[in-house]
Amino acid sequence: MKAKPLSKLKSSARTKQGVWELRLYVAGQTPKSIAAFANLKKICGEHLEAKYHIEIVDLLKNPHLAAGDQILAIPTLVRKLPPPLRKIIGDLSDTARVLVGLDLRPKS
Amino acid sequence: MPKGKANALYPELPKTPTGIQGFDDISGGGLPKGRPTLLCGGAGCGKTILAMEFLVQGARQFNEPGVFMAFEETEGELEKNFSSLGFDIKGLIASKRLHVEHIYVERSEIESTGEYDLDGLFIRIGHAVDSIGAKRIVLDTLESLFAGLPNPLILRAELRRLFRWLKDKGLTAVITAEKGDGTLTRHGLEEYVADCVIMLDHRVSDQVSTRRLRVVKYRGSSHGTNEFPFLIDRRGVSVLPITSLGLKYATTTERVSTGIPRLDSMLGGKGYYVGSSVLVSGTAGTGKTSIASAFVNAACLRREKCLFFSFEESGSQIIRNMRSVGIDLGPWIDKGLLQIHSERPTIFGLEAHLAELHLAIHDFKPKVVVLDPISNLESIGLEADVKAMLTRLIDLLKMNRITGLFTSLTPPGQSLEKTEVGISSVADTWLLLRDIELSGERNRAMYILKSRGMAHSNQVREFVLSDKGIDLVDVYVGSAGVLTGSARASQEAQESVLERQLQFETEQKRLELESKRKLLGSQIAALQARFKSEERAVLHLVKQEKKRQNDIASGRREMARRRQADKYEKRREE
Numbered sequence: 001m002k003a004k005p006l007s008k009l010k011s012s013a014r015t016k017q018g019v020w021e022l023r024l025y026v027a028g029q030t031p032k033s034i035a036a037f038a039n040l041k042k043i044c045g046e047h048l049e050a051k052y053h054i055e056i057v058d059l060l061k062n063p064h065l066a067a068g069d070q071i072l073a074i075p076t077l078v079r080k081l082p083p084p085l086r087k088i089i090g091d092l093s094d095t096a097r098v099l100v101g102l103d104l105r106p107k108s
Numbered sequence: 109m110p111k112g113k114a115n116a117l118y119p120e121l122p123k124t125p126t127g128i129q130g131f132d133d134i135s136g137g138g139l140p141k142g143r144p145t146l147l148c149g150g151a152g153c154g155k156t157i158l159a160m161e162f163l164v165q166g167a168r169q170f171n172e173p174g175v176f177m178a179f180e181e182t183e184g185e186l187e188k189n190f191s192s193l194g195f196d197i198k199g200l201i202a203s204k205r206l207h208v209e210h211i212y213v214e215r216s217e218i219e220s221t222g223e224y225d226l227d228g229l230f231i232r233i234g235h236a237v238d239s240i241g242a243k244r245i246v247l248d249t250l251e252s253l254f255a256g257l258p259n260p261l262i263l264r265a266e267l268r269r270l271f272r273w274l275k276d277k278g279l280t281a282v283i284t285a286e287k288g289d290g291t292l293t294r295h296g297l298e299e300y301v302a303d304c305v306i307m308l309d310h311r312v313s314d315q316v317s318t319r320r321l322r323v324v325k326y327r328g329s330s331h332g333t334n335e336f337p338f339l340i341d342r343r344g345v346s347v348l349p350i351t352s353l354g355l356k357y358a359t360t361t362e363r364v365s366t367g368i369p370r371l372d373s374m375l376g377g378k379g380y381y382v383g384s385s386v387l388v389s390g391t392a393g394t395g396k397t398s399i400a401s402a403f404v405n406a407a408c409l410r411r412e413k414c415l416f417f418s419f420e421e422s423g424s425q426i427i428r429n430m431r432s433v434g435i436d437l438g439p440w441i442d443k444g445l446l447q448i449h450s451e452r453p454t455i456f457g458l459e460a461h462l463a464e465l466h467l468a469i470h471d472f473k474p475k476v477v478v479l480d481p482i483s484n485l486e487s488i489g490l491e492a493d494v495k496a497m498l499t500r501l502i503d504l505l506k507m508n509r510i511t512g513l514f515t516s517l518t519p520p521g522q523s524l525e526k527t528e529v530g531i532s533s534v535a536d537t538w539l540l541l542r543d544i545e546l547s548g549e550r551n552r553a554m555y556i557l558k559s560r561g562m563a564h565s566n567q568v569r570e571f572v573l574s575d576k577g578i579d580l581v582d583v584y585v586g587s588a589g590v591l592t593g594s595a596r597a598s599q600e601a602q603e604s605v606l607e608r609q610l611q612f613e614t615e616q617k618r619l620e621l622e623s624k625r626k627l628l629g630s631q632i633a634a635l636q637a638r639f640k641s642e643e644r645a646v647l648h649l650v651k652q653e654k655k656r657q658n659d660i661a662s663g664r665r666e667m668a669r670r671r672q673a674d675k676y677e678k679r680r681e682e
Contacts, residue, residue, distance in 0.1 A: 027227035036222075059228060063235035066228050070212040073257060074227035089257070090222035101219030 020044075020052040021081035027074045028060045032091045036075040039092035047104050077101075121328040124172075124244070124280040127165025128158070130347035134332035135323055139304060144271050144281040146301040148293045149308030154319055154340050155284040157193065158308065159246040160186070161344045162282055164195045166244045167205035174244035175207045175236045179252035182210045193344050204240045213256025220258040226266040230273060237279065245274065248284045254295045271300045292324070303327045309335070318459050318493070321347055337496070341463035343470075357506040359383065364476075364511060367406030368399070370580035371539075374556060374565040380537055381561065382475075383509040385502045387532060389516040390541030394552050395571055395578070396515035397421075399539065400478045401430045401437060402578050403513055408440040412475035415468055416448045419484040423448035434577035447472055458489040458497045465501055469510070477505055481515040482531065498531045536560045541571065544592050551593035554580065570596065 024040060026033035037056065044052045059066050059074070069078050073089040079102055088101040123137035132138045139145045139162070147155050163174030178186060186208055187197040200206035209232065237245065250267070257263055274281045283301055285293035292298045298305055305324040310317055321338045323331040338347040363378035372379045380386055386403075388396045404414045418426060426448060427437050440446035449468060453461065469477065479501075485494045498514070505512040514531070532538060538557040543550045552571040556564045569580040570592045584591035584599050591599050 025228060027231055030227075032223055032225065059231045063231045066232045066235070067209060071228035071232070072211065072213060072226055072253070073224040073229075075224065076228060085217065086219070087217050088219045088221050090220050090224045093222035094220075097219055097221045101221060 018051055019081070020048055020079070021055070022052060023055045023057060023069070023078045023080055025057050025059060025066070025069070025071045025074060025076045025078070028058065030074075033075050035091040035093065036077070039095070039098070040077060043092070043095060043098055043102075047099065047102075079103075123329070124166075125170060126162050127169040128161050128345050128347065129343075130336070130338070131321075131345070134321075134334075134336055134347060135326065136329055136331055139280055139282070140327070140329070141280055142275065142278040143303040144274055144279075144283055144301045145304040145306060146283050146285060146293070146298055147306050147308065148285045148287050148298070150287045150310060153287075153308040153310040154338070154345065155308055156181070156248050157190075157340055158321075158345050159248050159282045159284055160190055160195065161193075163206060163244055163246055164190075164197075164200065164344075167200050171205075172243040173205045173207070173240040174246065175209070175233070175240070175242045176246045177233060177236070177248065178208060178210050179213065179247070179249050183208045192342075193340070194342060195344070207236045207240050207242065209236050211252075213252055215256050215258075218256065218258070224259075224262060226253075226263075226270065230270065233274075234277075237277065243278075243280060244282075245279045246282045246284070248282075249286060250283050250297065251285050251293065251295050260295075267297070268300050308338075317457055337459055337462075339459050339463040339466070341460075341467055343467065346463070346466065357383075357503070358509075360509065364410070365406045366399075367402035367404075368578050368580060370569065371399075371554075374567070374569065374580070375537070375559055376562040376564055378562075380511055382511055383506055384511060384536035384560075385505065385534060386511070386513040386537045386539070387516060387535035388513065388539045388541065389518050389532075391518050391543060394541035394543055395554075395573055396517070396541060397426070397480055398430065398433050398435070398573055398578055399541070400480055400513050400515055401426070401433075401435045404446060404476060404478060405435045405437060405440075407476040407511075408437075408443075408445045411445065413444075413472060414440070414446045414476040414478065415472055415474040416446065416478045416480070417465065417468075418448060418450045418480050419453045420481065422450045426450075432575065433573045434575050447474075453484045453488050458485065458493055461485070461488075462497050462501060466504065469504065469508070475510060477510050477512045479512070479514045481517050483515075483517040495531055499534055502531075502534050544590075546592065547595050549593050549595070553583065553592060 022040070022044070024037060026036070040054065044054065057065050059071065065071075069076075069087075071078075075089070075091060077088040077092065077098075079086040079088075086101055086103065088098055092098050120136070122141040123135075123139065124141045125132050125138040126135075147159060149155050160176060163176055166172040166174050176186070181189070190197050197206065197208065201208060211229070211232070233245070236242070253263060253267075254260060271281075271283075283297065285295070285297045287307075288294035288296075292305060292307065302325075304326045307322045307324050309320045309322070311320065312318075319338050319340065320335040322335045323333065336347050338345055360382050362382040363380065364382055365372050365379040366375065380403075388399050390396050400416075404416060407414050416423075416426070421429070423441075427441075430437055437446060437448075441448065447468070449464070451461075451464070456464075465477075482494070482498060485497070489497070502512060514535070516531075535558075537559040539554060540557045541552060541554050544553050545551075552573070553568050554571040555566070555568045568583055568590070570583045572579045572581050581596075584596040
């Protein structure tokens with residue numbers, strides 16, 4: 001985490017049909033944010049193969065962006081694509097719930 | 109606003125004036141500066157409006173920009189809703205004196221996957237505050253978070269942090285919250301916001317609702333503890349503190365004519381005091397509205413503005429009816445000196461009526477206000493409420509040096525001195541009208557029950573309405589008792605016949621005496637004449653006798669001379 005720039009991190013440079021666009025809102029490098037990012041990467045790597053795109057928004061740097069996606073809780077993961085828009089809050093430590101939240105696994 | 113009322117010995121808590129009419133009076137200057145205040149109450153009790161007005165007045169009056177974080181309504185909705193109160197939200201936003209931000213929380217869109225915090229909200233608030241340099245902030249309604257976000261434990265911890273953070277930023281905050289079942293707020297926000305708690309209430313009694321406001325708690329400050337009714341009208345919120353208004357108004361010795369010359373003279377010759385409250389009570393059809401109209405007419409003649417609130421008749425009906433007693437109010441309306449507001453009391457609640465009165469008085473700035481009749485208000489409120497409302501109205505009138513005239517209908521069979529709404533104690537001058545039923549007719553009588561601060565007549569006057577106007581006539585008080593109307597007239601006629609009779613008889617006696625004197629005079633003259641003739645006759649006789657005696661004497665002497673009588677005889681003769 002420390003080595004990587006938080007602003008933009010691409011796992012896949014291609015943006016084409018079927019690519020997942022995810023946006024992770026954080027506020028500085030708090031332990032929760034770092035954990036969330038690590039958890040997200042792990043889950044994406046396991047379930048989305050290469051077809052995803054993660055954008056990290058640091059609200060401490062860009063506070064005006066919080067209103068756009070109606071962010072309250074930190075960290076919040078927003079699934080921009082595919083629709084519908086989904087929000088997952090918390091440090092993403094509960095993998096099963098993250099998968100449900102991302103519609104990768106039906107609610108049991 | 110007692111803004112700088114701070115005691116020298118005990119400096120008061122710094123306060124932020126809200127600019128809301130009346131509120132700063134009951135809270136001793138406003139909300140605690142730089143601290144959060146909890147505004148709680150049930151649905152539809154006016155929390156959002158009060159909170160928004162706090163910001164709008166802050167921006168308008170005190171040059172303190174404000175942020176409105178709306179959890180329930182969008183910016184567009186708020187703009188629309190508040191434009192009806194005359195708040196130009198859009199303009200204030202454009203001039204950077206207000207920032208409105210909608211915070212949308214939808215539980216179904218949110219999946220919780222572990223620990224979180226509310227830094228996002230903090231950042232948004234911080235950003236909004238910084239963008240316009242806000243001093244005031246409203247969070248409406250923070251409790252939506254409980255519905256929208258999982259894990260209440262985290263939420264509570266975060267809210268505690270939020271209030272701390274707001275205090276640290278020195279923001280005067282208003283946090284609204286829904287009233288809970290038996291608690292101030294549904295989610296116990298009062299635990300965190302402990303500095304000042306204001307409770308709003310919206311109660312319906314007898315199908316009429318009244319809004320009330322109460323300062324439940326105000327740490328470090330004295331405050332009015334009563335429930336104060338408040339209004340939401342076209343100008344926003346006004347709290348109407350009866351007790352805090354107090355009896356502080358200045359009085360005057362200036363007087364105004366009642367419009368009825370004879371009534372003026374009964375009231376010490378000058379009429380009502382300016383700024384006093386006049387109560388005219390009486391049973392049905394005793395001429396209450398006519399007395400009110402006469403007063404209005406007189407005020408309009410003096411070029412003073414009048415406001416006539418009628419709860420029974422329409423404006424045109426009043427004008428028509430008053431023409432029949434010789435008072436034409438029509439031209440005054442055309443000249444803009446008179447406004448007649450006609451409304452059924454039941455059309456809205458007491459508070460709304462009071463608000464209407466407030467607005468109309470504020471806009472029109474009259475010198476005279478008439479309410480006809482106040483007893484009709486009883487149909488929409490309890491006696492105590494109506495009394496409270498009228499007390500507030502009278503206070504308002506007195507503070508503005510407006511003379512108020514209220515008519516009140518006394519129901520038949522009740523004590524005449526019972527005014528329905530019991531405001532007689534706040535009336536300065538009380539005219540009582542009653543009818544007197546006597547020998548098959550009803551007549552109106554009037555007397556002054558009280559008139560504070562002036563000498564006034566204690567006489568009952570007959571109150572006569574004719575097409576020439578209103579007149580007060582002395583009633584007949586005599587051997588036959590108190591008479592009015594045609595009984596008085598016939599009694600007066602009878603008395604004048606008697607009087608004439610008496611006059612005639614006196615004259616007759618005088619003439620008799622005169623003729624007697626003349627008769628006696630002529631008798632005296634006749635007697636005198638007779639006496640004179642008798643006297644003459646007697647004197648003549650005496651003269652003759654003397655002559656005869658002389659003749660005799662001279663005869664005798666002749667005879668003696670001839671007989672040569674002695675000298676003795678001669679001597680005796682001489």
